[in-house]
Amino acid sequence: xxxxxxxxxxxxxxxxSTPRTSELGSYIFLGAILLFLMFxxxxxxxxxxxxxxxxxxxxxxxFPVNPDFSSYKEILGSSVFLTxxxxxxxxxxxxxxxxxxxxxxxxxxxxxxxxKGSNLLTLxxxxxxxxxxxxxxxxxxxxxxxxxxxxxxxxxxxxSTSASLPFSIMxxxxxxxxxxxxxxxxxxxxxxxxxxxxxxxxVPLSKPGIMAIAIYTFLIAxxxxxxGLTLVSDINKRTLSPGLSLTYLGEYSANWSGATAAAAAATxxxxxxxxxxxxxxxxxxxxxxxKE
Amino acid sequence: MRLTxxxxxxxxxxxxxLPAFALLALTIISxxxxxxxxxxxxxxxxxxxxxxxxFANYTELLRSSDFYHSLTVTLRYVVITVILDxxxxxxxxIVLNRNIRFRGFFRSIIMIPWAIPTIVSALIFMWxxxxxxxxxxxxxxNLGIIDDNINWLRSTDYALSSIIVxxxxxxxxxxxxxxLAGLQGISSSLYxxxxxxxxxxxxxxxxxxxxxxxxxxxxxxxxMIVNNFQMFTLFFTLTNGGPAGATTSLAxxxxxxxxxxxxxxxxxxxxVIWLLLLFAFSMVFTRxxxxxxx
Numbered sequence: 136x137x138x139x140x141x142x143x144x145x146x147x148x149x150x151x152s153t154p155r156t157s158e159l160g161s162y163i164f165l166g167a168i169l170l171f172l173m174f175x176x177x178x179x180x181x182x183x184x185x186x187x188x189x190x191x192x193x194x195x196x197x198f199p200v201n202p203d204f205s206s207y208k209e210i211l212g213s214s215v216f217l218t219x220x221x222x223x224x225x226x227x228x229x230x231x232x233x234x235x236x237x238x239x240x241x242x243x244x245x246x247x248x249x250x251k252g253s254n255l256l257t258l259x260x261x262x263x264x265x266x267x268x269x270x271x272x273x274x275x276x277x278x279x280x281x282x283x284x285x286x287x288x289x290x291x292x293x294x295s296t297s298a299s300l301p302f303s304i305m306x307x308x309x310x311x312x313x314x315x316x317x318x319x320x321x322x323x324x325x326x327x328x329x330x331x332x333x334x335x336x337x338v339p340l341s342k343p344g345i346m347a348i349a350i351y352t353f354l355i356a357x358x359x360x361x362x363g364l365t366l367v368s369d370i371n372k373r374t375l376s377p378g379l380s381l382t383y384l385g386e387y388s389a390n391w392s393g394a395t396a397a398a399a400a401a402t403x404x405x406x407x408x409x410x411x412x413x414x415x416x417x418x419x420x421x422x423x424x425x426k427e
Numbered sequence: 428m429r430l431t432x433x434x435x436x437x438x439x440x441x442x443x444x445l446p447a448f449a450l451l452a453l454t455i456i457s458x459x460x461x462x463x464x465x466x467x468x469x470x471x472x473x474x475x476x477x478x479x480x481x482f483a484n485y486t487e488l489l490r491s492s493d494f495y496h497s498l499t500v501t502l503r504y505v506v507i508t509v510i511l512d513x514x515x516x517x518x519x520x521i522v523l524n525r526n527i528r529f530r531g532f533f534r535s536i537i538m539i540p541w542a543i544p545t546i547v548s549a550l551i552f553m554w555x556x557x558x559x560x561x562x563x564x565x566x567x568x569n570l571g572i573i574d575d576n577i578n579w580l581r582s583t584d585y586a587l588s589s590i591i592v593x594x595x596x597x598x599x600x601x602x603x604x605x606x607l608a609g610l611q612g613i614s615s616s617l618y619x620x621x622x623x624x625x626x627x628x629x630x631x632x633x634x635x636x637x638x639x640x641x642x643x644x645x646x647x648x649x650x651m652i653v654n655n656f657q658m659f660t661l662f663f664t665l666t667n668g669g670p671a672g673a674t675t676s677l678a679x680x681x682x683x684x685x686x687x688x689x690x691x692x693x694x695x696x697x698x699v700i701w702l703l704l705l706f707a708f709s710m711v712f713t714r715x716x717x718x719x720x721x
Contacts, residue, residue, distance in 0.1 A: 161522045165533065168519055168599075172540050175551045175596065178562065182554060195562050233450075241447035248440040256444070263455045265705060267657045269681045270698030273691055274458025277465065297454035304447060329439050358544045360660040365686060376546040380664050384550065391554050398547040409542040413535060 179402075183207070183395035190391050206396035216397060218371060219378035223401075226288055226363075226374055227356040230295040234303050234352040235345060237296070242307025243333060247316070260301040268298070272365050279366065286369040294366065295356035303348040310344035311337065346415040350408060357405055375401045466696040472689035484696035494697065496672065497680035504587060504594075504676060505655045511595045512651050513644065516602030521636070523603070524610045534607075541600040549664040552593045556580055583673040586666050590674060593661055602647055609643030610636070645716045649709070656705065677701055 182190060183206055184199040210216050245257060275294060279285050314337060322332040338345070360376040367373055373381075379401060383394035466484055468477040488494050523534055540548065555563050556579040564576040579589040613636065621631050637644075659678040662668065668675035668683065675683075677697065685694035 158525075158527070161525060161527060164518060165522050165527070168515065169533070169537070172537055172596065172600065175548065175555065176539055176543070178555060179547070179551045182551075191560050193560065193565060195560070195565055237446045237450055240443040240445075244440045244443035248436055256448075260447075260451070263451060265653050265709065266455060266459060267678070267681075267698060267701050267705070269657065269659060269678045269685075270462050270695070270702060271455065271458050273465070273681070273685050273694055273698060274461035275454065276685075277470075277691060278458055278461055293450065293454050297450060300447065300450060354542065358546075360546055360663070361682075364663075376544060376660070379546050379550065384553065384664055391557075394550055395554065398550050402543050402547050405542050405544065406539070409538070410535075413538065 179395045179399050182391055183399050185392055187390060187392045191389075206392040207400070209393060210396050210400055215370070215382070216378070216400075219373055219375045220401070222288065222372060223357060223375040224404075226291045226295060226359075227353050229288070229292040230299070230356040231349050231352045233292060234296045234299055235349055238300060238303035238307045238348055239333075239338065239341075239345070241304045243311050243337065245304070246308045246311035247319075257305075260304055263297075264301045268361055272361055275362075276365055286367050286372050288372060290366050291359070291362055291374065294362040295359050296352070298359070299348070299352040299355045303352060306348055307341065307344055310341045314340055343415055346412060350412050350415060353408065354405060462695040462698055465692050466699045468692045470692040470695075472691060477692070480692070484693045485700075487693070488696055488700065493672075493675075493680065497675050497677050500587065500674060501656065501676040501678075504591060504658070505652055508591050508594045508598070508655050509648060509651045511591070512598050512602045513648060515595065515599050516606055516647075517644075519599065519603040520606035520610055521632075523607055534604075538600045538604060540597050543597070545597060545660040546664060548593055548597045549661055552589070552596070553580065553665060556589055580666050581670050583670055586670060586674050590661050590665050593665065594655065594658065598651065598655075602651065605647050606640065606643060609640050613639045642716070645712075649712055652712075653705070653709070 181197070181199050184202040184204070185196055186203050186205065189196055189203075275290075276285070279290050284290050318336050318340075319332050322336050327335065358376065359374070360380070363374040364377040364380075367377070379394070379397055383390060383397065465477065467479055467482065469480040469483070470477040519537065523530060523537075527533075555561055558564065558576055558578040558581075561579075563579070564573070567573045568576065577585060579585050617635050617639070618631065621635055626634070657678055658676065659682065662674055662676050662679045663682070666674045668679040681694050681697045681701070684690050684697065
């Protein structure tokens with residue numbers, strides 16, 4: 136995995152232009168791909184703004200001429216859906232905060248101190264990303280069952296954190312590697328403690344890295360399906376992804392208007408986060424896990 | 428004096444590493460060990476005592492056609508998905524690297540499918556694929572491409588391809604953005620030299636873009652292979668392994684064995700074999716990539 140990371144590095148450099156062949160061809164290709172990538176997004180919105188009676192008619196209604204917001208009203212008035220929503224926000228935020236702290240600490244230690252086994256530890260973190268989640272879930276399930284911890288948010292927070300932690304630690308390490316050690320030496324001469332130096336001097340300088348891991352963890356935790364499905368069976372503790380699936384994707388369910396409205400509502404916070412912070416995300420993804 | 432400083436460093440570093448190590452031990456290392464241990468037992472959720480069963484899970488698995496079938500399904504899914512990801516992502520990256528109009532705008536909106544939760548992309552495609560009122564059947568019948576409506580997700584012929592389309596929808600943007608970053612790292616002087624020599628577009632792509640981008644393509648491919656190998660959400664929500672096992676991937680097979688048939692021991696054994704396959708693969712892959720680098 137180290138090699139991969141190294142390769143991912145050779146990235147951001149000034150703009151270059153490939154030789155122009157046929158500009159028209161580019162636009163046609165781009166149009167086709169955009170149709171493939173954007174139509175489903177458009178279709179969620181259009182579907183959610185129609186009643187189910189309208190949806191079960193052909194030809195399909197391509198535009199929301201008389202938008203009908205009843206599905207959204209229903210969703211926002213449904214205490215079950217709001218519970219899923221609240222639980223997801225709780226789990227995703229918990230995982231994000233936990234992941235930020237843990238990866239600042241570990242990333243800093245791996246960047247500044249060469250101790251016995253630190254390379255082995257790095258390797259362990261990196262290969263942890265490759266373990267099949269389904270295998271982990273079986274172990275997690277029987278482990279937490281033994282401790283009576285199933286059906287709690289703690290379990291989901293821990294599991295979601297572990298999914299993004301290895302990448303986040305590597306990313307923070309890369310960021311710290313780029314910060315000169317002279318700053319710490321100066322702080323030490325001033326008599327600051329090590330923890331104080333870390334939080335008052337180093338952390339403020341690594342904001343872009345912290346932003347990147349925060350977004351990454353939040354998106355991954357919000358997207359989690361398998362952990363939420365298996366480790367939680369109590370409907371009051373359920374998160375959005377399994378909640379949507381169990382509520383709307385039953386074999387003969389036909390409430391497409393409600394399903395798409397719920398799906399749109401579940402996506403909006405992510406799109407907002409993403410639109411505003413996209414820059415950090417792309418930078419972070421390309422820099423993450425780089426060694427030295 | 429120096430020794431105490433050294434000791435202080437060790438203590439400080441250990442304190443910093445402790446939370447990460449504890450978290451990893453709790454959520455990855457210990458469940459993994461637990462899974463490996465369970466794979467040698469007849470542990471079932473129905474009968475909680477665990478007895479050593481003399482590799483019965485493994486011998487049973489290696490003789491079961493279900494296991495090989497799910498491995499084949501997974502491999503077909505992974506190979507086709509990753510190839511499509513790379514081909515479409517690459518073409519998109521090349522187009523977006525040109526001086527086209529609204530480039531910045533296009534670059535940000537193509538990322539939207541990636542920010543959408545997997546479950547949401549599954550849900551919208553289920554509606555698009557729907558047999559009687561889905562927009563896909565409507566368009567295809569009206570264009571005369573198909574005569575009768577197809578029940579995409581319930582047909583043994585089309586179910587896997589339909590899942591692959593959803594996967595490609597969600598993954599292409601990320602692949603394109605990573606490859607685009609790689610393209611921007613290629614020096615423009617190479618392209619200028621090629622143009623002076625009179626190379627055409629295809630030659631430039633074959634002789635400059637592809638070799639220069641090979642390391643990036645390799646890493647992106649590995650990430651996509653590993654991620655798709657464990658794809659669960661799309662299979663579970665779109666088809667749940669059906670129809671007639673046509674889309675039962677390794678992840679689904681493991682999940683059903685563990686949580687529908689409650690045979691935790693057997694499911695763990697699938698997981699362990701899967702892990703070994705993945706390790707072997709990534710070692711071979713890294714070796715091939717390294718050899719070519721030299």
